[in-house]
Amino acid sequence: MDAQITIIGAGVAGLAIAERLSREFGDVYLAEKHRTFGQETSSRNSEVIHAGIYYPKGSLKSKLCLEGKRMMYDYCRKHEIPFKKCGKIIVATTEDEIRIIEDILDTAAGNGVNDLELIDRDRIAELEPSVFALKAVWSPSTGIVDTHSLMKSLETGIILNGGLIAYDSEVTGIRKIAGGYEITITDSDKSSFTFTSRMVINSAGLASDLISEMAGLADEKLRINFCKGEYFRLNPPKNRLINRLVYPVPAHNLEGIGIHVTIDMKGGVKLGPDVSWLSSNVFDYKVTASKQDEFFRSVRKFLPFLEYDDLSPEMAGIRPKIQRRGEPARDFYIREESHRGMPGFINLIGIESPGLTSCLAIANYVREMISI
Secondary structure (H helix, E strand, O other): OOEEEEEEOOOHHHHHHHHHHHHHOOOEEEEOOOOOOOOOHHHOOOOEEOOOOOOOOOOHHHHHHHHHHHHHHHHHHHHOOOEEOOOEEEEEOOHHHHHHHHHHHHHHHHOOOOOOEEEOHHHHHHHOOOOOOOEEEEEOOOEEEOHHHHHHHHHHHHHHOOOEEEOOEEEEEEEEEOOEEEEEEEEOOOOEEEEEEEEEEEOOHHHHHHHHHHOOOOOHHHOOEEEEEEEEEEOOOHHHHOOOEEEOOOOOOOOOOOOEEEEOOOOOEEEEOOOEEOOOOOOOOOOOHHHHHHHHHHHHOOOOOOOHHHEEEEEEEEEEEOOOOOOOOOOOEEEEHHHHOOOOEEEEEOOOOOHHHHHHHHHHHHHOOOOO
C-alpha cells in the first residue's frame, strides 16, 4: 500500500485525528480539497469550549465533550494556544424558563458535569451587571479558544510527526480493493492521480455523507442536512458591557441552543447563531441583513441595554446535521464500518457542535478503532 492511513478533511476534527495518529504511525496522509485547513464549519462557529451540559446521557456527544474539554484546556496550555476559561450563564427570564434551567442542571449532573450552580439575581449582577435574568445556571468551566491557532498547531504537529498534508486535493473516487482502498485525488488544476491506502478515515464534514456514498456506503439515515447559522456583531462601545458567554434556554429539541452571546479573544462580542435549514448544498455564507430585527428581539430579553443600531452583520456558518428539520438532535456517527463490509473504513458523520470541544477526544476514540 502507498499509505497506511488516509484521512479526508482538514477541519479541526480531521487535523486532530491526523496529529494523534501521526505520532504513532508516521505514514499518515491528510487530504483537503480547500487551499488550507478549516475553511468550512471549523472556521465559522462560536469558538466555544463547551462544558457538556445539554447532551443526552450516554451519548458520544456527552462522553467526548467532557473528555475533550479537559484535553482542550491541557493542550492549549501546553502549546500556548490563546484561550480563556471565561464561564457561561444560561439565563431564565420567565418563571417557565426557571423550570427549564432546573431540568438542565439535572441533565448535566447525569452527564457528570458537577461544577454548575443555580444562581440568583444578586449573583448574576456580580458576574454580568448588564444582563437581565430572574435566575441562571453558572458554568465556570465553559470557555473560548482561538480556533485558527489551535488548527495551526495541529497542522504543525502533523508535519513534525512525519505526516503528509495535501491541500487543493479533492477526493473524487474511493474503491475497495484487497487489503485496503484505492483513492483518486483531483487537484486544483483538474489533474488526477490514484494511490492505495490500508485505511481510510472520512472526516469530510459537510461532504462526509458524499464521501461515504462514494465508497459504497450510501445510507439515507446518514444524509447530511445543511443548517445555516448567522451571526451579528455587537458594536463598540457596548461590547465592553459583556465579559462572559450568555445563553438563553435551548429549544426543546436542541435544534439549536438559541441566539446566544459570545465573546472572542480580542474582546469582540457576537450574537448567534440562528437556525436556517438549507434545501441544497449551495452554500451561501452571506448574512441576511433583514434578520437584524429577529436577533434584536431575541437577545434584548436578557440584554436590556441593547438598541437596534448596536448590531451589524458579522458572519455565517453551516452545520452538518444528520437529523432533519424538526427532528430531535442526533448523536455523532463515528464507526469503523467492518459490519457493513468495509473493514478499515472509519466514518465520522454529523460532527457538529460540540465537535470543536470534542476534537482531541474524537481523535483518541478513532485511534481505538485502528488495528494495524
